[in-house]
Amino acid sequence: MSNPKYVIVGSEVDQAEYFLHPDGSIDRQKGQDGTALNVEYIGQLMVDLSKRGPGNVTVAELETFEDQVRHALMVQDFALHSGGAELSDDERAAILENCEVRIEFETRMRGDRGSDRNRRILVVPSDETLEITDTLLKSQGSANGFRPPLSYELDRALMLASMQDDMLQMVREFAAAERDMSAEMQQKLEDHIKASIADRCTFKDAGGNPADDVKNDIMKSPLRSFYRSVGIYATNMCR
Template sequence: MPQRRKYIVVGCEVDQAEHWLHPDGRIDRDPGSDGQALNVEYIGRLMVELSARGKAGVSPAELRELENRVKHALNVQDFSALTGDAPLTEAERQEILANTTVRIEFESRRPGKHKPDRNIRILVVPSDETLGVTDAMLRAQGQAQGFRPPLSYELDQALILASLRDEILEMVAEFAADPPTGWTAELQQALTAHMERAIAERSQFKDAAGQPAQDVKNQILSSPLRAFHRSVGIYATNMCR
């Protein structure tokens, strides 16, 4: 494999898991009827659990097992679309993952009885060139309005749009305060109805027949808790890479 190939190792998106965890602790590529997808949602849910338990509540043996699970929740993405290099082959991706080590670290907080708490925060600095490719691209782009984080997925866009529904409809309602000549209440109602439909359409994933898809993305769109776990997993493993 060529040296200095530019790539990132990040958490699998919710619909791109490659491994599943089974109740007996087995990890394989077959979801079966009882497999739990190892992806960013799993990583986020695990982090919430470990944060509540604390370092003292996790044995070294369990920690090693959890690190192995997180490793199987990762995938490799290259920068070939940005750099023009040949994309990594599947064999190369798997080789990179096989040689990747995951380490879970706990931050700490020691309450002080008669003095301020003592906190340890851990700043994780990504490996070389992990952030450099995107940094160079944005520097070359120059000034522009708005910003979409480098690893924003379709699901992020749908989640944000759905969360902004009320604010967008409020903007539409404000239009009636200073309407153009000839604007009527019926037109205002039609505009509001159109925007409601448009937001709903763009806040849902469809199948090939144009119907709401029975998939994990739509499940997360309707579950703030699952969306939160997914976002925690993304922040932890992707770090705006």
């Protein structure tokens, strides 16, 4: 392994390699009671810790959580962009084994007269992990629109589903301005948009049927989507 280019990010919801069991053990077998260690888990943990605050989390608990988060991470290889050799599975495993995770709390001290004192932590990624994308985008020049680096297929589906009302409103605005569009045609177009969005936002199995997939579960749960988003931003998956 010679100066590889990679980032360490949270595992996507369908790519967890480790599972947490009720007795606190972590292994690669989900079994009947395993909780996937991934970005959703990281996000939910952060929400819980934020509610509790640093004064209500023991050192032992924090060390346990840090180990859980380490198992929820994955190595994303940048060899395709950097031109280097791809990392082997053993090399990825070794990188994660030697990875140290530290959880820190931002703080807010309330002032008697409203002059609060806040501590914000800006985490700067290591070893040029932002430089590759920066260089790539600079070489592309100007363009209309931009898909953020964290646009995984689930993000695209979540955004598309959330934009349905806006798309339908555009159709209604067009119909109101065009005398040639009948109410029947407007309804057909609206129905087509709804059906198309529903189809594009459903993850399917090899047979083309809705898959029994965690992504479909998250599509139906704003809360789980929120936890996943928190985990993504926390682990800098937008690198």
